[in-house]
């Protein structure tokens with residue numbers, strides 16, 4: 241049996257792609273392992289969003305080089321967004337890499353290569369060598385692009401489904417349109433079929449994924465995102481559905497209305513990336529919305545979904561960001577009181593328009609802005625979380641936490657720690673919240 245290990249960097253689109261690869265390899269009779277040392281085949285799914293994300297890949301490959309020296313039969317495959325534009329560099333710099341396939345490359349080539357690699361490894365391991373044609377016949381092509389859980393009896397609660405790929409927005413700082421290519425929506429029929437299969441296999445939480453889910457449009461039926469979300473929510477079964485990312489440019493009230501109508505199924509959580517509170521910077525970023533439009537959408541969420549949580553992404557230190565622009569961002573985050581913010585220092589990226597812009601700030605100034613923003617947000621997150629003390633929240637139990645407690649997640653995406661039996665993992669439970677911190681809630685199980 242061939243053991244494979246997948247290391248995934250980056251966003252949930254990469255998580256979905258990794259799930260698809262894992263699913264495919266399991267169907268080829270390979271076994272997923274959770275330590276590099278046990279693996280015959282390692283797949284690294286790369287992210288290019290910031291310079292640091294890319295550096296992480298190189299240091300990881302440096303560590304794998306040592307492992308490869310000890311086990312020359314080890315095969316290493318690099319996929320994902322860095323692989324989209326650094327293919328040659330990978331082969332040159334890391335001679336031990338077997339194959340490189342970028343996010344926008346033909347997935348069928350990767351499928352065929354995986355089959356060839358697995359067959360040759362099985363031959364060298366002198367195991368039963370199945371017929372290549374049977375391998376191909378057993379594969380469902382759609383699963384390879386959509387993601388989703390594995391076709392095996394092992395329970396898997398989270399299903400990551402790409403409803404689309406690529407991006408047409410060309411935010412001036414962002415490399416994604418170059419690494420993933422143009423936006424393509426997948427067939428709603430295929431998406432719904434895949435989700436039904438996953439629910440039958442025990443999935444409890446479905447993530448609908450796209451760089452801008454609000455611009456989803458089914459290529460066959462013209463179904464829009466609100467309609468797709470409703471179709472998913474209407475499926476039979478005990479599950480939650482979430483989506484990322486929504487884009488303020490294209491978000492519609494219809495989506496919020498569907499969330500409100502099906503609030504038992506659609507999680508009351510909106511990750512709604514703002515990026516900056518300054519209209520001048522939003523324009524320079526080519527985000528195509530104003531702060532006023534964003535605030536109106538937040539009002540929709542608050543009015544239709546009073547219990548929903550909202551998180552966002554903020555970039556600090558975009559070229560031309562003055563003290564005043566940064567102040568405006570701080571004002572907005574104090575006003576909206578997000579439940580969580582993912583904040584980043586602007587990182588110039590290859591191919592992007594902003595990379596040509598003159599930088600007006602030192603790295604230290606950017607770091608200081610990031611620290612100011614994060615400090616304000618910690619207090620806001622803690623205060624928001626304290627509102628839950630005494631409440632009972634329905635949660636999905638994910639795993640055992642490092643401290644031995646169980647870790648669960650609420651519909652609002654809170655991480656909740658509680659004491660309980662391992663058998664509760666993968667089930668929905670009700671938890672009474674006893675105390676709150678900025679990053680998580682602590683509670684006790686209501687039997």
Ligand code: SAH
Nearest residue numbers: 413414451485513553554584585586587589
């Ligand atoms: N499609 C999503 C974002 C995907 S990338 C959207 O449009 O909202 C995730 C986040 O990474 C972005 O929201 C942005 O905040 C951050 N990001 C992207 N490019 C970046 C860069 N060059 N430097 C710093 N942060 C960046």
Ligand code: SF4
Nearest residue numbers: 407409410411414416
């Ligand atoms: Fe990047 Fe903008 Fe597309 Fe998001 S919408 S992936 S930030 S180009």
Ligand code: F3S
Nearest residue numbers: 250251287288289321
């Ligand atoms: Fe990274 Fe590619 Fe996602 S660059 S954030 S893995 S789309």
